Amino acid sequence: MSNSLFYPVTFHQAVLFTGITGKDQADILAMGRRRVFNSGETLFHQGDRAIFCYLVLKNRLKLSLLHEEGKEALLRYINPGEITAAVAVFREKNYPVTAVTVGPAETVLWDRNTMLQAMHVYPALSINFLQVVIDRLDDIQSRYLELQTERVEQRVARALLRIMKQSGRRVDEGILIDFRLSRKDLSDYTGTTLYTVSRTLSSWEKRGWVRSGRERIIVVDPHALVSFAETG
Amino acid sequence: MSNSLFYPVTFHQAVLFTGITGKDQADILAMGRRRVFNSGETLFHQGDRAIFCYLVLKNRLKLSLLHEEGKEALLRYINPGEITAAVAVFREKNYPVTAVTVGPAETVLWDRNTMLQAMHVYPALSINFLQVVIDRLDDIQSRYLELQTERVEQRVARALLRIMKQSGRRVDEGILIDFRLSRKDLSDYTGTTLYTVSRTLSSWEKRGWVRSGRERIIVVDPHALVSFAETG
DNA sequence: CGCTCTATTGATAAACCTCAAATACAGTGG
DNA sequence: CCACTGTATTTGAGGTTTATCAATAGAGCG
Structure with missing residues (x-):
């Protein structure tokens, strides 16, 4: 709440915040940490232990799956208002995805425990996270079919x-x-x-x-x- | 519980039942409906409203994504002890997948509301469902990368x-x-x-x-x- | 203005699909 | 038990799509 001024108003429309009041949004944001990444910087890398989940405030992230010999499958771009590494909250296994910024990017990040705590206080958060995971599954399935x-x-x-x-x-x-x-x-x-x-x-x-x-x-x-x- | 005799003991190892006691498992199974499908029968079809989720007891299901001109992407086989259409519980949208039996198959199915109710009584169920969705996401992402x-x-x-x-x-x-x-x-x-x-x-x-x-x-x-x- | 990174375009080759025809196999019914 | 029938499989020949390689052109940046 204390640093809610740092966050642009537009994120009241973030998927993450569906069904959550403006005041609660500010509280949830305040539980996270604000961080700016340089252009082209890596947020997390394939094989890392999944630790944080991220909300993008400004600019975009590029999510990729990496293969040997430098080949790469571009999974999707994460736009302002969208979250990524949602799965990180639900399990500790390695996350098989790499995230790189496209231009200097502002984010808010939460560690696993903090987010679990937030979900406990604001149950709508869990639903929104689940929704994101399901949407991602739908998207990749469609694209898998198309690729094939x-x-x-x-x-x-x-x-x-x-x-x-x-x-x-x-x-x-x-x-x-x-x-x-x-x-x-x-x-x-x-x-x-x-x-x-x-x-x-x-x-x-x-x-x-x-x-x-x-x-x-x-x-x-x-x-x-x-x-x-x-x-x- | 009343009809728990119908179910083979081996399903105490089903992913669905991780962290759930034998007695509770029987209760959960009793909340569902047992149904046998003929060989080659369709359980649900791409575009159907997602209504049930299924636990396979015997034989296997083939999950596919269908494309025009009869082309088809085979998503995976659902083995005894595994569930499918887990996503059906979390949303009412069309489910983009088709399921057909491979040989005569025994299943237990729950409708959305029943399963939500069961999850309320046995919270471990929600976690197991989420785990399944995440596993599916991992699997399809790996295969997407490989296909590409x-x-x-x-x-x-x-x-x-x-x-x-x-x-x-x-x-x-x-x-x-x-x-x-x-x-x-x-x-x-x-x-x-x-x-x-x-x-x-x-x-x-x-x-x-x-x-x-x-x-x-x-x-x-x-x-x-x-x-x-x-x-x- | 030169340097570097991206894009264009042509020529060639590789991977894979399509089509066609022959063969093998599992049931089925006599 | 055997012949029959409908699928599944094998294999070859030829064509299409798309990747690869190479060389050039263009755009942005200091």
């Missing part, structure tokens, strides 16, 4: 639409993905190579569906992309 | 090892997958075609790693398979 059954271009279309929905911002020309997103990032997200993503985006740019530059993508015609994603 | 980064034969090796661990039975020649498992099933599990699986198994059979017949696989040399899966 669809072609590369179709998957890139879906990826772009997903990221657009989660992190898009309206601008004049269309919907801008609001952070540095490279061809490599998109290929790690979809299980292809940066070359194929580049070719795909070039072809869509010719058709007027997107506009793109260095680590920057604007979706001009979401409808066309949706239709492409659904028909293959 | 590894070659077909490597994935088939991993699939065989996974299924072996979960459903294998020691026999003279090695470890037998203890139910009908076709080339098509394995290819749906790994995201390839039955032809490629067939070729792969043939080549392994020549090397003495497996023995296989119609819908039947014995892993003769698990070590060789592990090493193959890990080095690619």
Whole structure:
């Protein structure tokens, strides 16, 4: 409560806080610790003991699964208002995920015991955490199915639409993905190579569906992309 | 409790019942309804409202994600003592998964409200359910990474090892997958075609790693398979 | 303005799918 | 017990998708 002034008002809408009053939100936030990470800094790494869970206040995190030989599967971006490492609260096993900031990021973090305590006081928290875990499960299952059954271009279309929905911002020309997103990032997200993503985006740019530059993508015609994603 | 005689003793080891005494287990089972499904019968289908959660007593269920054009991703097999549709208890949304029996299967099922009630009386149940959801999330994330980064034969090796661990039975020649498992099933599990699986198994059979017949696989040399899966 | 990182594009190769045909196998009913 | 029938499996040939490699161009930063 004491340092609630530090937190932007907008986080009253965070998934974490569904069904929790503003005052209680402030209390819960005050139980955590505020921490700012540099651009590109690692919050936690695959194989670490899961210790904290994080609420993102500003900027974004990139969650990845790492494989040998430097290959990487990009799981998702964690946007302001979203939490990650929710699972860390429920078990002590290693967490198989790596989190890196995309630009300098502000977070609030809670250790396991503190969060368990908070959940005890505010039971709605447990429900919200569970909801997050289930949402993640749904998301990864859909993507697993798509990865297994669809072609590369179709998957890139879906990826772009997903990221657009989660992190898009309206601008004049269309919907801008609001952070540095490279061809490599998109290929790690979809299980292809940066070359194929580049070719795909070039072809869509010719058709007027997107506009793109260095680590920057604007979706001009979401409808066309949706239709492409659904028909293959 | 009244009908606890119906249930085999072995289910005292079910994940669902971790930390729950035998008597309480019987009570919980008695709150559910016992139901036998025919071979190949569908328990629930993608898009259904999630209504029940199921404990498998005998035989196995096959959980799949369905895609248009008849393509299918095989999520996992649910063995005796395991539960499925755990998520159904926590939300009413459509469940994106299809469950079909592999041979005639005995189950116990609970509707949402009954299970919520049981959880209220036996809090350990909630923890066990959560554990199941988290395990499923871990599993699908690992497989997502593998699908995205590894070659077909490597994935088939991993699939065989996974299924072996979960459903294998020691026999003279090695470890037998203890139910009908076709080339098509394995290819749906790994995201390839039955032809490629067939070729792969043939080549392994020549090397003495497996023995296989119609819908039947014995892993003769698990070590060789592990090493193959890990080095690619 | 030079340096570095990202993106583009073409040529080639590898992995894997698709299609087709033959073969093996497990039940089933006579 | 055996022939029959419907699946499952095997295997080959050929095609498609996509990765890989290489070289060039472009963008941002100090």
